[in-house]
Amino acid sequence: MTVHGIDLGTTYSCIASIGQVGRAEVYRNQEGSDTTPSAVFFETPDNVIVGQAAKDNAVLFPDNVVTLIKREMGHGTPRSLHGREYTPEEISALILRKLAEDAEQDSGVKVSDVVITVPAYFGAAERDATRKAGQIAGLNVIDIISEPTAAAITYGVLNPAQDCHILVYDLGGGTFDTTVIALRGGSIEVICTDGDHELGGTDWDSAVMEHLVQRFVAEHPDVSDPLDNRQTEQDLRRIAEDAKKMLSARVKHGIRVMHEGRVTTAELTREELESVTRHLLDKTVSITDRTIETARAKGVAHLDHLVLVGGSSKMPAVAEALAKKFGLTPKLQDPDLAVAKGAALYAFEETYRRLLSAGQRTVAEQMALGAGLTHDQQEEIAARTIRTVASRAFGIVTTDGRTRIDSVAHLVHANDTLPAAITRGFSTLDDNQTRVAIQVMEQAGAKESAEVADNNKIGEGDLRIPPGKPAGFPIEVTFALDTSGLLHVTARENETGQQLDLDIQIGGMSEEEVVSSRASLARIQVS
Numbered sequence: 001m002t003v004h005g006i007d008l009g010t011t012y013s014c015i016a017s018i019g020q021v022g023r024a025e026v027y028r029n030q031e032g033s034d035t036t037p038s039a040v041f042f043e044t045p046d047n048v049i050v051g052q053a054a055k056d057n058a059v060l061f062p063d064n065v066v067t068l069i070k071r072e073m074g075h076g077t078p079r080s081l082h083g084r085e086y087t088p089e090e091i092s093a094l095i096l097r098k099l100a101e102d103a104e105q106d107s108g109v110k111v112s113d114v115v116i117t118v119p120a121y122f123g124a125a126e127r128d129a130t131r132k133a134g135q136i137a138g139l140n141v142i143d144i145i146s147e148p149t150a151a152a153i154t155y156g157v158l159n160p161a162q163d164c165h166i167l168v169y170d171l172g173g174g175t176f177d178t179t180v181i182a183l184r185g186g187s188i189e190v191i192c193t194d195g196d197h198e199l200g201g202t203d204w205d206s207a208v209m210e211h212l213v214q215r216f217v218a219e220h221p222d223v224s225d226p227l228d229n230r231q232t233e234q235d236l237r238r239i240a241e242d243a244k245k246m247l248s249a250r251v252k253h254g255i256r257v258m259h260e261g262r263v264t265t266a267e268l269t270r271e272e273l274e275s276v277t278r279h280l281l282d283k284t285v286s287i288t289d290r291t292i293e294t295a296r297a298k299g300v301a302h303l304d305h306l307v308l309v310g311g312s313s314k315m316p317a318v319a320e321a322l323a324k325k326f327g328l329t330p331k332l333q334d335p336d337l338a339v340a341k342g343a344a345l346y347a348f349e350e351t352y353r354r355l356l357s358a359g360q361r362t363v364a365e366q367m368a369l370g371a372g373l374t375h376d377q378q379e380e381i382a383a384r385t386i387r388t389v390a391s392r393a394f395g396i397v398t399t400d401g402r403t404r405i406d407s408v409a410h411l412v413h414a415n416d417t418l419p420a421a422i423t424r425g426f427s428t429l430d431d432n433q434t435r436v437a438i439q440v441m442e443q444a445g446a447k448e449s450a451e452v453a454d455n456n457k458i459g460e461g462d463l464r465i466p467p468g469k470p471a472g473f474p475i476e477v478t479f480a481l482d483t484s485g486l487l488h489v490t491a492r493e494n495e496t497g498q499q500l501d502l503d504i505q506i507g508g509m510s511e512e513e514v515v516s517s518r519a520s521l522a523r524i525q526v527s
Helices: 052-057 088-107 124-136 147-158 201-219 230-246 270-276 278-297 316-326 338-357 361-370 375-383 511-521
Strands: 004-007 012-018 024-026 040-044 047-050 079-081 084-086 113-118 140-146 164-171 176-184 187-196 252-259 262-269 305-309 330-332 386-389 394-399 406-412 420-427 435-443 455-464 474-481 487-492 499-503
Touching: 004 088, 004 147, 004 338, 012 088, 012 338, 024 338, 040 052, 040 088, 047 052, 047 088, 088 124, 088 511, 113 124, 113 147, 113 338, 124 140, 124 455, 124 511, 140 147, 140 338, 140 386, 147 164, 147 176, 147 187, 147 305, 147 338, 147 386, 164 278, 164 316, 176 278, 187 278, 201 230, 201 252, 201 262, 201 270, 201 278, 230 252, 262 270, 270 278, 278 316, 305 316, 316 330, 338 361, 338 375, 361 375, 394 474, 406 420, 406 474, 435 487, 455 487
Parallel strands: 004 113, 113 140, 164 305, 187 386, 305 330
Antiparallel strands: 004 012, 012 024, 040 047, 079 084, 164 176, 176 187, 252 262, 394 406, 394 435, 420 474, 435 455, 474 487, 487 499
16 A cells, blocks of 8 residues: 655645655655656647646747646636636645656556645645645545645654754745744644745745846836736746855855846845845744744743755755854755655555554554554554644624624634534524524734634534524534534534534535546646
């Protein structure tokens, strides 16, 4: 039995599984690379190209190439391409299909059971949409886990004898998370997490691109703004990304900007790069500081290690700023591949434990032996636990009986240990009320707030009330948030047992639509 871990990234993705020596191994794609650009080129209605070729075609066909779709998971609107509407889940599913098909070609093993990673700061909507993307791709999604947790699993396996607190700083292409994690006896406990799922390396690219445009316009003031042309914009973004990567190893890099027959040739220095992106780095440091303060309030007196993951964490300025601010020596932890490897380890261990729980010890042992694990290693896996926390606060809208002002009563709070199941009592407002509207809300900002405007509505439903009941008739609401960060809400009144179940399915797709999308996308060729 082979299970796989997938790092579905904003800018780059990869897939891994456990090899015959018990180590996580990343599969190469058909182009020979460990990572695949998360870019999708809709070449024709029936043919889609995913990866580097799609990214390259963004310059020529910007309207038919989709990038950064991860930022739209759970709340984005469909894209119209060749006369068909594609949801963010469907576009992500095409990336997942590419990863799975390339892994199958590389290994000869069918990709079916997978664990997909998401940023720790993803809420219920984004996590639910990610699971649905996997289902549309024809995959059995065992679980959804956070990227820092996956990176911590990789770190813990490589450092099995250490009991310590680590700070994972995860700066990817499109998202940023910072998480404090405790490693104890091989088990992993997430203490707290924070982040911004719209902050990442692509924002560094944008800042560099704008800087290059300013230099071009200063030299050629009589031509139009290069960013008004989609092809020029895509070319500038490629140039900016290349410059950012080169300046991680060099102190200066030559660039050439062309637009409307004019050319600007210049030299970009690492110092300039760091200057125009300082505000972005400062934002990550501020979020990291906030996370450390939260961990301190939860009893973490000191941190032993600072682990850097995510491709954008390779920029020298990142390690320098963090070392200066927090007095820790940052360690680059296989930044491009650690998350996929950790997801593969988690997928293997979770499947092994589930087989044992189901009484299928023989199958579990065969699976472990196939991975070259000793009896002692199997015992370690069986005993290992992973505890995580809620990334956001969740609650319902309540109305004050006197002022009739709405507010949000949170039942689950950010950094509550998962799984969490909380029941609270509420009551009706008026005599003879026949229904109660249950509006499920998720924290939108960096801090929990009772203001309705500071929360996003992620689900709703009506609970029927028996006739003739006076104001104050009691109801109960239960929030159950599982270890994947997926939410189930139940509202009930106990007199007749009337109950309302709300499986929060956000991202705009019902289960029926997922099945339909899977059948529809199966007819599209992905390469």
